[in-house]
Amino acid sequence: MLLKENILLALAGLKANKMRSFLTMLGIIIGIASVIAIMTVGDAVNNSVTSSMGDIGANNIELYLGYRDDLDFNQDLPAMEGKDCISTDMIEEMLKKYSDEIKAVSLQVSVGDGKATEGKDYANVSIIGANTGFLLDKKLNIVAGRNLAKKDQENGKKVAVISDRYVENMFNGDAQSALGQLIDIKVDNRYYTYTVVGVYEYSESQDGFSKTGGKDITTNCYIPYKTGVKQSHAEETLTDFTIIAKEGADSQSLSNEIANYFNQRYYKDSEYFQVSTYSMDAMLSELTSMISTIKLAVAAIAGISLLVGGIGVMNIMIVSITERTREIGTRKALGATNGSIRLQFITEAVVICMIGGFIGVLIGIALGMVAVHFMGYSGTASIGSITFCVAFSMAFGIFFGYYPASRAAKLNPIEALRYE
Incomplete structure (x- = not known):
């Protein structure tokens, strides 16, 4: 009271x-x-x-090959050659060793930026050779047709998954009519022809920021990784790639283990190079x-x-x-x-x-x-x-x-x- x-x-x-x-x-x-x-x-x-980091993939681990930390960078260092790089066989061995913790490895190769034209119609395109792991990481929303299949990857077929923005520019927005069609994309005065097998929904977070908008926007055209390697004349050796950890795996611990694995098995006697890794989960925690x-x-x-x-x-x-x-x-x-x-x-x-x-x-x-x-x-x-x-x-x-x-x-x- x-x-x-x-x-x-x-x-x-x-x-x-x-x-x-x-x-x-x-x-x-x-x-x-x-x-x-x-x-x-x-x-x-x-x-x-x-x-945003979740869209990128909180379980992802970025691996890259670079110079050793203990080198004197004031002296002339040798350039990295093909024999120094990471091979697909090394990646396969890693996948076998950590099969319980790794879901996939994301690989990509750029064929180049170009343009598809048909009369007055045109579409700006970036051609990317992508393996199954890369497409898994991208989580494309397929609105028509299908994604790139395992056989497409193994046989290096000339097939493509294009964006709905491409369809809007070149097929009047009719995604179904685009399926099965041949598309020609000009990159550096050279034409690349693919058969459309799927159409995905464009997303800036997946395709990346484009300097232009509307009709002039540049979207990705995904082709099999093996096809991309062949057409870009790239060697099947790598200096960096992304590892997708399985749900529940400790990505930070796995990141350290993989770096030690590569450095002990393949780069122990290397005078100049070493493998480094960092997990997106660790970066997210720091941010x-x-x-x-x-x-x-x-x-x-x-x-x-x-x-x-x-x-x-x-x-x-x-x-x-x-x-x-x-x-x-x-x-x-x-x-x-x-x-x-x-x-x-x-x-x-x-x-x-x-x-x-x-x-x-x-x-x-x-x-x-x-x-x-x-x-x-x-x-x-x-x-x-x-x-x-x-x-x-x-x-x-x-x-x-x-x-x-x-x-x-x-x-x-x-x-x-x-x-x-």
């Missing part, structure tokens, strides 16, 4: 001094709103990065940690205004106690204990901070949503951040209200009644 009376007294005091109460709350409002907005934007950016650290650092800076607001609450409570000295003396003369006087003024400080906190939360949510919208992300304020800010405002009320409340509780009732 006493707590309810104290709350009503606090609300009556705020109502009697509206402007002073608002100015006291302003620091709390600004601090809470800033923290909520920053945490909302930080969470949205974090979720966007996590989603997430970095974003979280930046978010907390900026939120802490914004939280300085909370400290200013808390000092303002303490100041106004001291002023309020000075103004109500006779009231305090009267209450103590009528039997009010030091504890009840202390509770009254602590409650008043908590009420000021709580109201300011709730207003700050609403403004912070609104500011965060607006900022996220203009940045092109999606996200809302988390329940955790809202709960934290509300609890923090209550703690601030208790912390900064305790000293003035204790000061009021220790007043001598006789001196208080004499106060003018």
